[in-house]
Amino acid sequence: MNAVNYGNGVPGSQGSSRLSAPTRRERLRTSTLTEIKDEARRLLVTGGPDAISLRAIAREMGMTAPAIYRYFDSLDALVEALAGDLYIELSEVVSAAKHDAGDDPVAQIMAMARAFREWSVAHPAEFALILGSPLPGIVAFQESCDDEHHPGVEFGRPFMETINALWLREQYPTPPRSMMEERLAAHLEPLRAGHGEEVPIEVAWAFLSGWSRLYGLVSMEVFHHLRWAVSDPGALFEMELHSFVGQFTGQSDKS
Known part of the structure; x- marks a missing residue:
């Protein structure tokens, strides 16, 4: 297990954990990845494995089909993540x-x-x-x-x-x-x-x-x-x- 760095103990020191905090862009990307997988699961439950498609997910999320490929480069990659x-x-x-x-x-x-x-x-x-x-x-x-x-x-x-x-x-x-x-x-x-x-x-x-x-x-x-x-x-x-x-x-x- 990796050790956690809590800083150098000097008052006012922010420590390295602050540097590793996710950026707003990273948080948004993580949130979108989760939403994509949640939508894929919903399609799976309502229509079976064949109902999962990147185009259908993009449509439900209000994204363009090409935009979703910035998160998963293929349907297989999405299925593997799910x-x-x-x-x-x-x-x-x-x-x-x-x-x-x-x-x-x-x-x-x-x-x-x-x-x-x-x-x-x-x-x-x-x-x-x-x-x-x-x-x-x-x-x-x-x-x-x-x-x-x-x-x-x-x-x-x-x-x-x-x-x-x-x-x-x-x-x-x-x-x-x-x-x-x-x-x-x-x-x-x-x-x-x-x-x-x-x-x-x-x-x-x-x-x-x-x-x-x-x-x-x-x-x-x-x-x-x-x-x-x-x-x-x-x-x-x-x-x-x-x-x-x-x-x-x-x-x-x-x-």
Whole structure:
């Protein structure tokens, strides 16, 4: 973390923070960028991903189409920026759920999984943009997930840290390490780029296995692909969630 410079302590000194304060032009640009992304999200919610266009946003904001290109040089760049904001929002929801769950890692996992589902069901258009069929801007966003500060990595970090904490507390059942080393280890480079080379392969497997199961159910619920089977997808999600955490505790009745 960078240190904050509060000045030299001399009375009347303004310190370097005053020099780094944003100018009026910079504040206006930041405000306009936020307004553009807010309008893009509104179009997403009301019309789906295909409704987002720079021309439509410019029209709604009273800008000329060429003017908006001073802020985003392409639609893909705007979609990528919006995706980052949505992942940050989702990360904050998940992290808050983890904090409120107390110190028990199993309770934290269940709280985070439930928070993820609740946000996704409440925001189906946003879910579709960042976790559905990817638009070109989303493809670029996903392909850049090799930085620990990437919003997508930040979203996954609370889950990874908690599953790792469980492993350190008591090694839970996993496939044999030799099997995972042979079949999985060589393919974990993208995950390790964001979460660190030191992630045990058992933790990586548990993380990916759990994400596949829980994301799969949430995705089917959001896109209404479970209506043929269950009247309450939440009940099925809870069963699967209890089954998942059962591998850490040896039981599946954790509430």
